Amino acid sequence: MDVCVIGGNRYFGRLLIGELRAAGAAVTVVNRGSAPPPPGVTRLLADRDDEAALRAALGDRSFDAVVDQVCYTPRQAAAAARVFAGRTRRYVMTSTVEVYAELDGAAVREEAVDPSRWPVDLALPWPDRQFRDQHYGEGKRQAEAVLARQAPFDTAFVRTAHVLGGADFTGRLAHYVERIAQGRPVLVHPEPRPASFVHAPEIAAFLARAAVAEFTGAVNAASPGTLDARELCAAIGRELGVRPRPVVGTGEALSPFSFARGYPMDTGRAQALGFRFSAIGAWLPQAVREARG
Template sequence: MSEMCVIGGSRYFGRRLIENLRDAGTAVTVVNRGSAPAPEGVTHLRADRDDEDALRRVLGDRHFDAVIDQVCYTPVQAAVALRVFAGRTTRYVMTSTVEVYAHLDGPPHAEDAVDPAAWPVATDLPWDDPAFLDANYGEGKRQAEAVFTRDAAFGFVGVRTAHVLGGADFTGRLAHYVRRIRAGLPVIVHDDPRPASFIHEPEIARFLAWAARADFTGPVNAASHGTLDVRHLCAAIGETVYAVGADTSPFSFDRGYAMDNGRATALGFRFSHIADWLPSVVQEALAGEERTCAPA
């Protein structure tokens, strides 16, 4: 039986990932602060991943075939994990993001558009300031990838996930459209909204489990086939009113957020197409809004 450690994973597709690994017969250890209970049938260790000593204590002498890090946002966190898990695993998978390409525009981005081996790292920036971290989310992920890539303590994979839709999405981004369209309100978009890549919540969970069991290393894009701009997304939800204003909706982009998933496809992962699952995701969001609006 293989043994894997998931850092974070208390909600959204992280929880589904843990359940998928468990149901496949993997011995799963979950490490988080304990803000939410772990799924049944896994080992749950409580520690703040930023506290290096506490992390070492709670792990004891445990070793893992792979570690999947769902909540690494900064180079400081990456450096702590690198020190703690060196010698405990031979494979480390970090959930990264399409936001590593946020400073770019143009055609779908392949992995070599951002090379973590060459990306500068600044651990002295105020990464512990929530406002700074929120404003520099993509940069934090780029630098975290860079820290892991430059050390050979274990094989490292940075999964650059597209925008995730479906499931218990706590971000409320898709719900934004559902609420406004149902109320007949305008959806505020950019003058020229650009295409972006997306992935279904069950698919990214499946991809992360697949990546943890594989043997390739380096950055890899995870995105369903096809792209959407905000107009296509609105068309899938229903007729809407278009307007241009200051507070643009969350999937209206003024730069291209499309990713090339050719590397992952060539490595053997079979992605779905956005059109295969978007209607069901919209139905989930509509049902969620109906439950929210129902009288008590």
């Protein structure tokens, strides 16, 4: 297999590259070069927002599969559909649980957000970073929709739960670990809603499997079960041997993973495809230790 990874410099993207290399794949990484790639990997420098530069960097290369770690907008997706036409037979986009952000309640199945029918508006100010960040879930939904309808190759969308563990540059789990270890309060909603989570090494392994698989369309990727912010505090407290202090926030910034709406995901399709994620309790202690440093 010859696999192209767009992005891959940070967090589970580097774990993904390791998984692909361990499986014997030749890996080419396309990014802006903010960090050196792992050994044995071909690196091409390009800003994926610059379509001409991306096309030039690729030259005449072709790939068995592409895994796109950094597709956030429909404009990026449309450019990828054009640039990789004739270069690959399969395109895996790393998507997110945030595509379900307007939903709440029971575990959500993939068909709740159908890329083949989701409306797309390319005229929105997607190049603006602030707009993009404020509309993260919608950008991912529209990116999926563009690839599903315009790409001349097979497409799959891995909707990842909230990722914990490993070299997490976001600092979200570390926020909890540091506060609980120091006996400081953790600010949460009055009634925080449950969310799905996944371990960084397991989402990397799933993406590597997806690159060589045959399925198309969306698939949820999450550990079984959920945690709300208070339950997350309790689990971290048990690992640290400290009683946590979750406190209802009063105007201050609430802690990450404290949600007013639920983010539970149904993973029946991933299981049917032969991939079973570990229970949260099996890997969370390790993630806590890594976050503590």
